Amino acid sequence: MADTAALQRIYSRESTRFLGRGPMGAAEARRVAHDAAASTIQCPRPVFTLGLDLDGDLLGITKLHLDRPVAALSYILRADAWGKGHATEAVRRILALGFGRLGLPEIRAKHHPDNPASARVLIKAGFVPTGEHTGFTIYTIWPLQNGRLLLPGLPSCAQEGRPISWGVQAT
Numbered sequence: 001m002a003d004t005a006a007l008q009r010i011y012s013r014e015s016t017r018f019l020g021r022g023p024m025g026a027a028e029a030r031r032v033a034h035d036a037a038a039s040t041i042q043c044p045r046p047v048f049t050l051g052l053d054l055d056g057d058l059l060g061i062t063k064l065h066l067d068r069p070v071a072a073l074s075y076i077l078r079a080d081a082w083g084k085g086h087a088t089e090a091v092r093r094i095l096a097l098g099f100g101r102l103g104l105p106e107i108r109a110k111h112h113p114d115n116p117a118s119a120r121v122l123i124k125a126g127f128v129p130t131g132e133h134t135g136f137t138i139y140t141i142w143p144l145q146n147g148r149l150l151l152p153g154l155p156s157c158a159q160e161g162r163p164i165s166w167g168v169q170a171t
């Protein structure tokens, strides 16, 4: 299954170094692909899983987890796709989904302190550090600040479009 192989390439030893887990095996990849598809028909929906797809090549995954007290996002890219701005774009797109379409009041994320690239992605998107938990730095973002949109470039709901899509779309 194409998605399964692509997931394993994304969740490599290098990419999972700071995630507190090892590389993804074939069985887990099959389960993740199945769960992502199954979540689209669950109501309420526990998680949005969006793929960063460039010309049919699945480069990464970003998730918006709604099954927690505060919504949280996570992201991971295939190692050969790093350093090209893809994670920043993926985070902005999923923020547009969370704030623009779902109307969430806040979204959290976390990164390992030895993973400065991930911190940079969050800061560029407008997150601020708000704490620490089990060795990870916690970041939070709110859609409005003093009544103004925090992210001037945030796409509107209508503009959300398709740039990130993998099997499961945010529809």
Ligand SMILES: CC(C)(COP(=O)(O)OP(=O)(O)OC[C@H]1O[C@@H](n2cnc3c(N)ncnc32)[C@H](O)[C@@H]1OP(=O)(O)O)[C@@H](O)C(=O)NCCC(=O)NCCS
Pocket (backbone or CB within 6 Å): 014, 015, 016, 018, 019, 075, 076, 077, 078, 081, 082, 083, 084, 085, 086, 087, 088, 089, 110, 111, 112, 115, 116, 117, 118, 120, 121
């Ligand atoms: C973290 C990760 C998502 C970044 O993806 P990416 O597409 O390379 O990110 P972007 O290109 O959008 O932005 C990376 C930023 O980090 C900066 N950066 C990269 N390495 C860095 C380092 N060692 N120290 C400081 N900044 C660094 C880049 O210069 C860039 O910032 P800039 O645009 O101001 O120059 C990617 O490396 C990844 O998937 N890693 C493995 C999984 C992971 O760590 N996920 C996050 C879990 S918290």
